[in-house]
Amino acid sequence: MNESNDIAISVRNLTKMFGAFIAVDHISFDVKRGEIFGFLGANGAGKTTAMRMLCGLSYPTSGDGFVAGCDINTQAEGIKRRIGYMSQKFSLYGDLTVMENLRLFATVYGMSDKKISEVSTDLFKNLEMENMRDTLVKDIPVGWRQKLAFATATIHSPEIVFLDEPTGGVDPITRRRFWELIYKASSDGMTVFVTTHYLDEAEYCNRVSIMVDGRISALDTPQTLKKKYNATTMDEVFRIVAKDAKRGD
Amino acid sequence: MINPRILKALLRKEVALMRRNPIIPKIVLLMPVMVMLVIPLVANLDVKSVNVAVVDNDRSQLSCRVISDMEHSDILTIMSVSGSHNEAMQYVENGTADVLLTIPVNYEKQVSDGDAAIDIEANGVNAIKGMLGARYVSQSVMETLVSWQRENGILIRYPESSVINRYNPTLNFRNYMIPALMVVLLIIICGFLPALNLVSEKESGTIEAMNVTPVSRLTFVLSKLIPFWIIALLVVTVGMIVGRLVYGLAPVGSIGAIYLATILFGLVMSGLGVLIANRSSTMLQSIFVMFAFIMIFQLMSGLFTPIRSMPQWAQYFTYAIPPRYFIEIIRSVYLKGTTIIELWQQYAALAGFATAILLLAALTYKKQS
């Protein structure tokens, strides 16, 4: 097992079964520190299940792995202190204001009140959300909510941030802005692990893996993959790799 | 295990969410008021009016006196006096008469001879009314008989007896129900709301966001329970105020004793709510499971019917029912002024249940599936 300093995530033969159904089937990969790692696959391919295991939300059926230096089988709570997570389902409290949500999660991650007010001031400025501080989250537009969810997931500067379909249901311009946030976080040294089924987004990642029916069928930089499959876009790559998929739509 | 800063932040969130919920504040404030205002008027097992159908086969002075004495009582109303049992039965069958009194032929003469029997038949469709109604009628008949016998020199003097009704001298059933209603409110509010609260976080997905943070299970579960202490205290306070203002009933014992028991019991009920929510995946499921608990709690805790009237096996079973202890405490303190020290066993039992349920709730709460 490679635990050297420049590896953020490392898994070997990670498997999750629900009854007889193998949701994730012996996957192995490494993610380097500071990398933007794209996790591609059709709906039902097992992306979310795999990610939930990495975040300590779900017990692996078998296999080993280390996330931010913690064992995923035994140190789930240790992982949770070192990561941020933004789920596919919007999961901020709709009846709390923007600031209340931020403060809640920042406190839970152990930040002091002073640190929270410093960070949040910068954050609102960067997100251009200063006027929304005291608005209830359920009343702000969807695109802003997504940015807020990202900000909440990264407010405590985690080593790794996990983003599960962060741009689902958002228009292309907002998606573009969102990716700017991801780049910014990455340039600050944060490792970004992102699942998506927008294949154009795959181009923005340093490396991508493509999951088909619970297995990783391809893993490399977008350029190498395109060359290997003799394709011009990631979309084509995906179509070739996933053509035998039995699950998903 | 418990980080006070995180707990405080979580509590602030719970309070803000509750305040902004469109229904919950209304329930917490209006339901106690409504229940305390309406139910004491309804929850009345006292029988204040009993309708009697009389079959008078004697038509003597004594039988007329029996009937007229009944007519003069506040409770009894004579619906009909007839000569045939069948005719009187019709009043019972269509529900206009609760008790049927048959005075036999030659009754007056038999009484003089010391060998007489009068027949009382109670309509058992409503068991309590039938039972009490029959008792009122028989009491009235007895009184008539005693004074009639005395006037005619048949009866000798006997010792005077007097009854002192302690703790509820006016025998007002309401005084017995009002403390119990607060228990009903606490069972419903502190049982259902935490369960609904947690399951709705599950359904909306916000619980996932919490589970992926390093917050400890005990801290999180406490943040779900503590708000209901406050709500429980609020409910009991509203209940006591309405009880005092509307029904003139104030606790005889110390309010502190009531609050202490309320905190312990609030913890038991809300802990149970969280426990059930932990094991439920949908709101309907959590509600039905909770509903089953609540039904059994209300029926078997001595709330409406005395525990000591139950068969032995059922009495043993009630020891496992937390509200049993709370009801004993709240009724004793409210009506009799019993102290915490005198009730230490009940307090200890509640504290034991509270600790056990809190631990179970924390242990069954899973951050990882």
Next chain:
Amino acid sequence: MPTLISLIKKESLHIVRDKRTMLITLLMPLVLLLLFGFAISTEVNDVRIVAVVDRHTDTTREILEKFSANDYFTFQGLVSADDVETLLRTGKTDVALLLRNQNGPLEYQIVVDASNTTSAKAMTGYIEAVLNSGRAAAAPAVLTHTLYNPQMKSAYNFVPGIMGMIFILICAIMTSVSIVREKETGTMDLLLVSPIKPRTIILGKLVPYFLLSCIILAVMLLIAYTVLGLPFSTGVVNVVFISLLYIVLSLSIGLLVSTIVNTQLTALIVSAVAFMLPVIMLSGMIFPIDNMPVVLQWVSCIIPARWYIEAMRKLMIQQLDIEFVFQEIAILLSMTTVLLTLSVKKFSSAQ
């Protein structure tokens, strides 16, 4: 037709898969009937009594002897007059009998814990009966019988009440919540935009719950007529007929709620606050209606359970013929018609 059958199948699967809820809906009526039948009683059958005697005489000994020998009493012994208050306050005894003969002739004083007024009345009644039992006056003069419900078993009386409550619970709450959940998750929209007629969707929702209620009705009647020993007669046909009517009525209430509210939480609270509480409190199930203030008696008239329970009492307990419940049937029938029309209209216009 095939669409309807597939909808019914889908909904039935949904009900059956939620094993815990299913178990509770089937077990709860059973448990309630058995508890009411065998555990719960208002009868006072064990009075704990202590005695205070100023000066022992043959008469006082004889009196205490009578209490020790009587099955209804647990004689806890002699205590000093000063302890009576504490014993009563801590609930260690129910009654203290003071036999006063210090100054002159014997006098009885009965000090009773009257916090529960019903029990207190019964207890003083028993004690007076024991004290008077030696007297020539009126001992055998009064014979009391109970009609219809000979052992005064409250189980009989509660069977109609429990049925009235259970059907509201299952039909109204389960249907409204299950429809509203589909609204919340958006699957209802899918159905509504499809070419399926609203009528079919409604039937697809209601039929499974109707069937479930029928199973529960069968279970409850079985228990009532066997274990609880309710006398069986051909009148059961009428009981079933009116119960089915009441089930349809409850289903329409559930449907109506689902057209008005948008979240499961509200559906639950509306059903619980607007239906469960009134059914338990105002239908005459536990507390007699004629003891209520007049205004609440009027309110109770609009509660369907009141009429159902009344009809069931007449049919099951009094064993009367169906012509005695025509009024109740007419009221239930018109309530059903109004509610069903209203809810179907609202549901169909919602799309």
